Amino acid sequence: MSKPNIQLREPSMVMKLSRLGSFHQSKLSFLRSFIREFKSWNYKRDLFDLNKDGYGTAVYSFEKKGRNYSLVCFAQHIKPEERSDRVIATKWDAAFVLYDGTPSKKDINRLRKNVPKQEVGRVTYKELTLSRANKSVRAFNHVVNSLSEGTQPDKELLKKVGYLYRTTAVYGSGKFGLADRFRIKDRKEIYGPFRLEMMLVYLVRQFTFDQVNHIAKCKNSKKATRLEESIARNLGIGNSTGLGMAPFIVNHPTLLHNWIYCREKALKQIRSIEKVNKDDFNIFKNCLNKSKMNIETWLTDSQYQTNKIDSLKLDLTKFFKYLENLNYEENDYLWNLIYLWTEKNLKEECVEYIVSMMMEPYDSIIDPLINNMSSEEEKYFNIPADRKVYDLKKIIEKNYKSIIEIDFKDKKSTSNFWFISKNKEEPRVANRHEERGAELEQPLAIARDVKKLYEKLIKNNQKETVANFLLNNDDLRHVVRRAFIVEKFPYSEIQDNTIGASLVPIDMLRLKLSFFGAVKFDPRSDKWLRINMYQGAPLPHEMKSSNDSWVYNSLN
Template identity: 40%
Template sequence: MTSYPLRDPCEVMQLERLGALHQFRLSFMRSLIRRLMHEQWEIEPSTFQLDDSGYGTVIYRVKATNHVFSFVLFSNYLSDEDRNDRVIASQWDLTMALCIGDLDAQQVEQLRGNVPKQEAGRVDANTIVLSRANRSSRNFEYVVNELAAGRQPCSDILKDVGYLYRTTAVYGSGKFGMADWGKIRSEYPDFARPFAAEMFTCYMLRHFSVEQAEHLAKVRSPKTAVSMNTDVRRYIGIGNATGLGMAPYLIRHPQLISQWITVRETAIARVLSEGQVTAEHLQTLGILANKARQHYLETTVPDESQTQRNHTLVDELAAMQRWLEQHTQITGWDKLTAHAKQHWHIETQELIHSLLMELYPDLVDELEDSMCAEECPDTTPQMPLGDLKQLIEARYAWALDVDFEEPDALYLFWYRSEEKMEPRIGERFSEEGADREMPLLTIARSVRQCYDLLCKDLQQHPNDDVVHFLMREPEMKGIIARVQTMGQECYGDIQANLADRETLPIQLLRCKLSFFGVSKFDPKSKFWVRNTMFQGAPLLTQIGEPFFDDWIFPLAPE
């Protein structure tokens, strides 16, 4: 990638800013849809066996550009009392798998015996993704009944819940015996971008959810049932519930996250450096801003703080439009972003970046193949200790600024629950379990401990290298490897003490979900959030038709 003036990591890697990111052109859902539409993948059901209750087996044959895949769904009865979105659930309305190649009868039976069990089942390296989903209790039956009666679902109802199914987990990258990421990236280029296969699974679930609803409507009332019209069908997305299980990913994969952030920041820098401001661009930006404002007005969530943030976005986007009307002669977008940084909320600043990227696909879209990273943290044993000290001071000043003598700085601890088998947060001074703390999520404190030991060691061994220090302090190997590795990255660790009492884990979730490309954040606590995927995206039936990559900020159909 050509060098551009990128924003300072001290600004970009603040947890508050990462938690204010929005979907953008290079989000994984957007990249996936562009690939499907431009390459014209052929996707057809090879098996569609649903009974009058909507239960059964459906297999879609996916002929991508380079390989053939099979998307398999199993629909089973689930009582309302057994419907649970938590990872501890053992039954679901739908379970599904994305597999390599066409499937014979024996393979289908093998999947039928294991996919519905999810983590308790057994799959092999012929499987790429394993997932499950539950029906929306508010929407599914309503939509089926409306279609059966010959009516389209009411937009006002769909605004509140714009999906028929909600995923509760989407597993990939080698879990439970599936094909690992190295195999996918090297042998199956159709899904060789981060989370492409997982996003495709959600996209196919969205398609099936409408087909199943239409099937049930026709069963219930063959004479009056209608199909869902195109505008409503596009407005139907897929729900997602995301909790603390996603948060550690951003800490465990710092090189990959650094690459994602670098690519996003490069796209922003390209727009600010090379994006010519024309009357057409100003007009398009105004259209996008109006669409975004309406989108957030239509986003209704119970959480008062999120509602207020949405209202702030609506008001400040209007302020942006007024500012542009007064500055029609600007020659670059840097004046707009500088004004935003000075006057508007951090979420508005980052939303403006997302809007600006939409104006210049020629500058942005080619970066979508740069999202991968080879992760190989390692120590540099020959580095002089003085150089390591300077590196910590330069790149981890944020960690050295934390006063770990303050109880609030150590208030939280992260652990893995044996009962729930997922990450949890405990309060150190009122709950048991701190002795099982996950050290990987205490980067700030580990850096501080390493730095203090290093300073003392330098007084006695000023000319030693890292290898000598590690012989004396071997427990520091992990954090030194991280510091040395991330010291070579443009954007390093998230600059936050995640053990602090005021930490909002939901900001970690928001960051990762923005790269997925989700919309309509609906926080249920500071630990988990619901959101919507693929709402407004083109349909499978529209592959081969003229494609307009304009489905960001979907609006309810009239």
């Protein structure tokens, strides 16, 4: 067979929201790369000072070669009516902060006064990430009661919930006084994106297990038993995520590019393998089979997601039939053959699922890409204003082809606007034609503004410099900057209208969460969803001997 011409997939195809909203966790995901990086670190529970009801302070740490990261946990009593996953909440069952080093008593006292307050508290540059979480009261109480009676909890119930606690926000990078990224960016162990956020969530998960064991023991010291490790391993940490994540991917174009580019580069390299090794093919099939079980336990009340899961199940059945008739030995460029078949015969949800699975056998391809998934965004901030209007016009025609075809005179194309709420400083989306506040719109209507820019550029003197053009067009400066970024980073821009009537904001959330490594997407509306992180992950004392396929171990 002659060598096929395998190229990176076009941004115009990959960067559509329907495609991005079909992404699944993969070997590139940050949860998994965190465990790969930190498996050689020494884990320790440094402090566990909880009362009989499980309220108090605990500290967990990872240490290697004198460097230490410590999670400080504060658990408190809250009334049932105070418990809310929404961002408007002011109290949580537990609050957490990741400290850079080993906190002194003085630090812990300072943090105790601030961390439970979250957004209205203050932390310092010695702290790296901040979070809070609420119990899944149903699962938590059931586990405590069962353990205190000396029995293990009902696995069916736990399977439905999947975790004991849900985080409702995880903050990093300078929020509320936390360390700015530049202070720590040169540390090799955190080259991968969101690594410290991933560490925080991982250690929180262990805290939840220790807390239920502790309360059960205090409740009935004679009969109580400990949560079996096999059950604990299949519990993750839930997360309720709202619109806050959506602007993030618009506001960090080079970072978004690097994530997608690494995924596309991996796919291209895998499709370009001429002879596929039998063992590698079996790893693929094995992961696919195991992950099918995860899909079966993927429960949601959302019709939108149910349709997606049904389509995935149906397409996977088709795919398994196709695989049965495929002889891997007879075909060169097998992955390419499989990929082309999926694109032709399956929907985006399943295509992207198979793409994730195809990465599983290839540590050698994936590992070098992980460190390229961060970005030095500052480097690309300056506008090369000495370039000509003609250049800018050409960049837009090449990189925003479908965007400049959108008719923004149609009211439906401008239905929504993004704003920051005054009470919580969080992003929100509202109907422009029905709600007030559009005059304070955030600069997230990129498609509309790019079109506006384009319409001005085509009427402008093409030989004029961009600097001259900007003299009279301040209102377009933000998209001029983006256009020059997309020229260098073609996967940096969503190729859809983020203010149109058909916008499904959770597609934007799912894109980001898939890179985190989240599973079990459970939309609770079109604007927020619940997910599960670290389900099936090794427990801290198992990390050193763990392998990377843990994500497929859950619920077996």
